[in-house]
Amino acid sequence: MSTSHIQTLRAMLREEKGVILPGAPNALAARIIADLGFKAVYLTGAGLTNMHLGLPDLGFMDLSQVADHVMAIRCVIDLPLIVDIDTGFGNAVNVTHTVRILEQAGASAIQIEDQHAPKRCGHFDGKELISLEEMVGKVRAAVDTRRQDLVVIARTDACAVEGFEAAIERAGRYIEAGADVTFVEAPESLEDLKAVPRRLMAPQLVNLVLGGKTPIIDEKAAAEMGFSLVLYANAALQGAVHGMLSTLSALKEKGVLDERAVTSFAERQRLVDKPAFDLMGARYAAHAARDNGQRRT
Structure with missing residues (x-):
């Protein structure tokens, strides 16, 4: 499998904000x-749990389920793919297995966090952290295990548990352990948000959760602050839920729907690349017909 998507991500982290x-x-x-022209994709653990299992983001996904979705996504896009692995599915030894599996599945980066399992959404209350030393071990395990220059992103949820200064200290230690990017989750003030990229000597990711705890800033402001990546982890999911509620509510109320109320049938087929499969089917049908004709003669 080509690993050019990993080098594309690394170049992005070096050169862009x-x-x-x-x-x-x-x-x-x-x-x-x-299709819309974004430069990278993030496989969201919360969104995957909500969409695939219909459950809240409380640590219900396992490694095999995540790996299946990584492979499915890698089969249909060439963009860099950052994969949320929650707490790594166990201790540092388990993290080594997680990294091997997801590298083979097609991940460009993994993101691991310092919550105690079972984890909670970063914008939920009641989070608990593992020790700094245990998380440093997990980061080192991920860095030591990778074989294809996989990008390692270390997230800390310390803001809500130990305070902002502790979060900065933890993120700094994760960088020392080899993390390529750090992700300080859920700073609650604009001042703290601005301080993150200024105080940490590695590329930074900011997570903008619609309805969450972190102030929402635009792309330009994030770049000026120094953030490399601006994550909208579940905007697509929330938009899809909004569309489903609107469409199905109209169906229930009126008892009928018009195609104008939804994405067209033709557009749905285009998005899943059906025309390419039609051409493939015609090509191989032509080969089969030619081969049958040659056998008859």
Whole structure:
């Protein structure tokens, strides 16, 4: 498998600021993100849990489920793919297995966090952290295990538990352990948000959760602050839910729907690349017909 998507991501982190990173809860969402011209895709753990299992983001996904979705997405897009692995599915030894599996599945980067399992959404209350030393071990395990220059992103949820200064200290230690990018989750003031890229000597990711705890800033402001990646992990999911509620409410109320109320049938087929499969089918049907004709003669 080509690993050019990893080098594309590394170049992006070196050379660009304020890159919008939409989250995808499944392969169709990833196709739409690519179709619209975004530069990278984030496989969201919360979105995957909500969409695939219909459950809240409380640590219900396992490694095999995540790997299946990574493979599905990698089969349909060439963009860099950043994969949320929550707490790494266990201790540092388990992290080594997670990294091997997801590298082979097609991840460009993994993002691991310092919550105690089972984790909670970064914008939920009641989070608990593992020790700094244990998380440093997990980061080192991920860095030591990678074989294809996979990007390692270390997230800390310390803002809500130990305070902003502790979050900066933890992120700094994760950089020392080899993390390529750090992600200080849920700073609650604009002042703290601005301080993150100024105080940490590695590329930074900011997570903008619609309805969450972090102030929402635009792409230009994020770039000026120094953030490399601007994550909207579940904007696509929330938009899809909004569309489903609107469409299905209209169906229930009126008892009938018009195609004008939804994405067209033709557009749905285009987004899943059906014309390419039609051409493929015609090509191989022609080969089969020619081969049958030759056998008869």
